[in-house]
């Protein structure tokens with residue numbers, strides 16, 4: 001369903017993606033792991049058509065995103081959901097209005113249908129009752145739930161999750177991952193999730209990619225990753241401090 005082919009991207013001459021290729025079949029879930037600053041968010045933004053690659057392409061159902069005009073791209077993106085790092089709710093809008101926002105923006109619905117679908121999405125993530133609260137009035141876990149509801153409300157075929165549990169305590173983080181897994185089982189969207197929840201994330205995905213120095217150092221099943229003897233994979237799995245440090249000087253070393 002979604003395919004990346006030889007993606008390259010540099011910002012002001014500094015390479016971030018240096019030839020990333022993989023695909024995720026329809027209905028499958030893939031985790032993207034890797035140290036901070038190695039381009040995971042940049043990769044997600046390319047997949048979602050928010051950034052254009054310098055070279056290479058992203059195809060959805062075989063169609064190259066670069067071949068689409070602005071209008072077609074906007075239409076295609078309505079089939080996508082995006083859960084941003086930090087939630088990215090509108091601070092001045094209630095939880096309800098945040099979740100209703102994509103419905104009001106993208107579809108011509110009667111307010112009655114907006115209300116039904118927003119309520120459905122909120123119930124799905126366990127937020128029934130919090131509709132009238134502002135983001136500042138709810139806990140971090142509830143913000144992530146609201147962000148998830150907002151991504152689900154258009155019933156997307158493809159959902160990108162960028163570190164949906166960052167900043168949460170471990171118990172809340174697990175609850176959010178379990179909720180995402182449950183939504184995936186019920187709704188069967190194709191999913192790509194950036195996560196540091198290793199090895200917990202492996203229980204809910206079929207594929208894992210390890211982004212390292214702008215390339216997929218590893219791509220395969222969680223079991224294959226756990227069995228890998230590649231030094232970068234091993235360090236990642238161990239949560240090795242030196243290896244986990246953010247990358248400060250970008251660019252290839254070898």
Ligand SMILES: Nc1ncnc2c1ncn2[C@@H]1O[C@H](COP(=O)(O)OP(=O)(O)O)[C@@H](O)[C@H]1O
Nearest residue numbers: 011016034035036037038039040041042043250
């Ligand atoms: N819009 C941008 N302009 C310039 N540099 C960027 C931009 N977006 C990301 N970068 C750089 O790309 C690198 C990878 O960032 P990112 O994808 O956010 O990493 P992470 O793996 O932590 O998500 C970082 O060095 C970051 O500073």
Ligand SMILES: [Mg+2]
Nearest residue numbers: 040041085162
């Ligand atoms: Mg990121």
